[in-house]
Amino acid sequence: xxxxREEIWFETKKKKEFLNITAQVEGLLxxxxxxxxLCLVNAMHITASIFINDDEQxxxxxxxxxxxxxxxxxxxxxxxxxxxxxNGDAHLKRQIFGREVVVAITEGKLDFGxxxxxxxxxxxxxxxxxxxxxIIGL
Amino acid sequence: xxxxREEIWFETKKKKEFLNITAQVEGLLxxxxxxxxLCLVNAMHITASIFINDDEQxxxxxxxxxxxxxxxxxxxxxxxxxxxxxNGDAHLKRQIFGREVVVAITEGKLDFGxxxxxxxxxxxxxxxxxxxxxIIGL
Amino acid sequence: xxxxREEIWFETKKKKEFLNITAQVEGLLxxxxxxxxLCLVNAMHITASIFINDDEQxxxxxxxxxxxxxxxxxxxxxxxxxxxxxNGDAHLKRQIFGREVVVAITEGKLDFGxxxxxxxxxxxxxxxxxxxxxIIGL
Numbered sequence: 181x182x183x184x185r186e187e188i189w190f191e192t193k194k195k196k197e198f199l200n201i202t203a204q205v206e207g208l209l210x211x212x213x214x215x216x217x218l219c220l221v222n223a224m225h226i227t228a229s230i231f232i233n234d235d236e237q238x239x240x241x242x243x244x245x246x247x248x249x250x251x252x253x254x255x256x257x258x259x260x261x262x263x264x265x266x267n268g269d270a271h272l273k274r275q276i277f278g279r280e281v282v283v284a285i286t287e288g289k290l291d292f293g294x295x296x297x298x299x300x301x302x303x304x305x306x307x308x309x310x311x312x313x314x315i316i317g318l
Numbered sequence: 319x320x321x322x323r324e325e326i327w328f329e330t331k332k333k334k335e336f337l338n339i340t341a342q343v344e345g346l347l348x349x350x351x352x353x354x355x356l357c358l359v360n361a362m363h364i365t366a367s368i369f370i371n372d373d374e375q376x377x378x379x380x381x382x383x384x385x386x387x388x389x390x391x392x393x394x395x396x397x398x399x400x401x402x403x404x405n406g407d408a409h410l411k412r413q414i415f416g417r418e419v420v421v422a423i424t425e426g427k428l429d430f431g432x433x434x435x436x437x438x439x440x441x442x443x444x445x446x447x448x449x450x451x452x453i454i455g456l
Numbered sequence: 457x458x459x460x461r462e463e464i465w466f467e468t469k470k471k472k473e474f475l476n477i478t479a480q481v482e483g484l485l486x487x488x489x490x491x492x493x494l495c496l497v498n499a500m501h502i503t504a505s506i507f508i509n510d511d512e513q514x515x516x517x518x519x520x521x522x523x524x525x526x527x528x529x530x531x532x533x534x535x536x537x538x539x540x541x542x543n544g545d546a547h548l549k550r551q552i553f554g555r556e557v558v559v560a561i562t563e564g565k566l567d568f569g570x571x572x573x574x575x576x577x578x579x580x581x582x583x584x585x586x587x588x589x590x591i592i593g594l
Binding site: 185220225265274279312 | 457480484492493494508509510511512514515517518519522526542553555557558559560567568569570571579592593594
């Protein structure tokens with residue numbers, strides 16, 4: 181069994197942003213030289229998500245609207261803000277969209293259906309953050 | 319370390335449907351002859367979910383109502399539909415219920431609590447779609 | 457490849473509760489003596505979640521409010537209750553927050569960002585329940 185680990189760093193300009201990181205994960209998979217196994221990709225921060233969906237700009241904007249509707253930015257509304265934070269909404273958005281994905285590795289490739297793309301979802305950006313890629317297999 | 323991969327194909331008749339696929343995954347696990355490890359089950363399409371819950375018909379209908387309330391079918395409401403699609407709601411429903419589950423394999427069995435069952439959640443059915451089962455272990 | 461399995465048992469006093477189980481998972485990881493791999497932590501019951509976020513009491517209360525707003529406790533509102541159950545809301549809350557996390561193991565440690573903590577989210581407590589920890593690796 182082989183094991184591989186590397187971080188991907190981001191500094192988003194906007195508070196909320198979706199970044200397609202599929203090519204970066206593919207690059208790391210190639211570097212790992214693992215051919216069969218599992219690839220974990222997870223946000224290392226708790227106001228960001230990793231998820232898999234379609235890379236279509238209208239849809240990504242729909243995602244943003246949806247999350248804002250369910251967990252709106254609200255300076256007064258969250259108890260978490262009594263600590264001095266202002267990102268209660270970002271913690272909730274992350275909970276809805278999830279922390280991680282696990283992707284099968286088959287014949288050295290991300291074993292994907294036709295439209296699957298890996299996204300980093302930032303909900304409290306404008307600072308340096310990172311994603312962990314851990315691959316185990318043969 | 320051993321590795322196993324197989325797809326399960328579906329063609330649902332209805333737009334929205336929940337299918338209990340536990341027996342199919344168990345069959346593939348047996349075929350793999352892996353005794354200890356991890357089993358990834360993921361939708362290969364981005365308008366469907368894999369999740370684990372109870373196989374109770376009333377509950378599954380509650381799930382459907384819940385998802386419809388949070389992310390209603392709406393021809394005009396989603397930017398994604400400017401591409402000609404009509405399934406923006408299905409992408410959102412999939413985001414709420416998730417893409418995948420990872421199940422422990424212990425002594426050749428899905429290592430489940432008393433009521434855990436694996437479901438395929440279809441949110442934009444009536445066409446052929448597939449699920450990936452990838453198992454790694456000993 | 458090595459494989460390790462153990463259960464963590466709970467009996468929460470309250471109906472809804474969030475328990476930080478990071479130290480317990482770390483203890484099991486140490487016991488496993490696995491240095492590189494993946495650690496699956498999943499609820500074995502379908503009215504509870506495992507998730508990763510920040511251990512801040514205000515935020516945890518925000519999570520509770522959020523879940524109650526999206527999937528309120530409601531004796532009459534859920535079809536699932538026709539079976540005699542009263543926990544339809546708990547099944548829904550679990551679907552939103554998820555069943556499991558997969559954590560990378562690197563150099564014998566949970567490979568975490570600065571604030572990541574593992575939580576057990578109980579949505580139908582007051583009875584004995586358990587969580588599965590399965591670790592595979594080297």
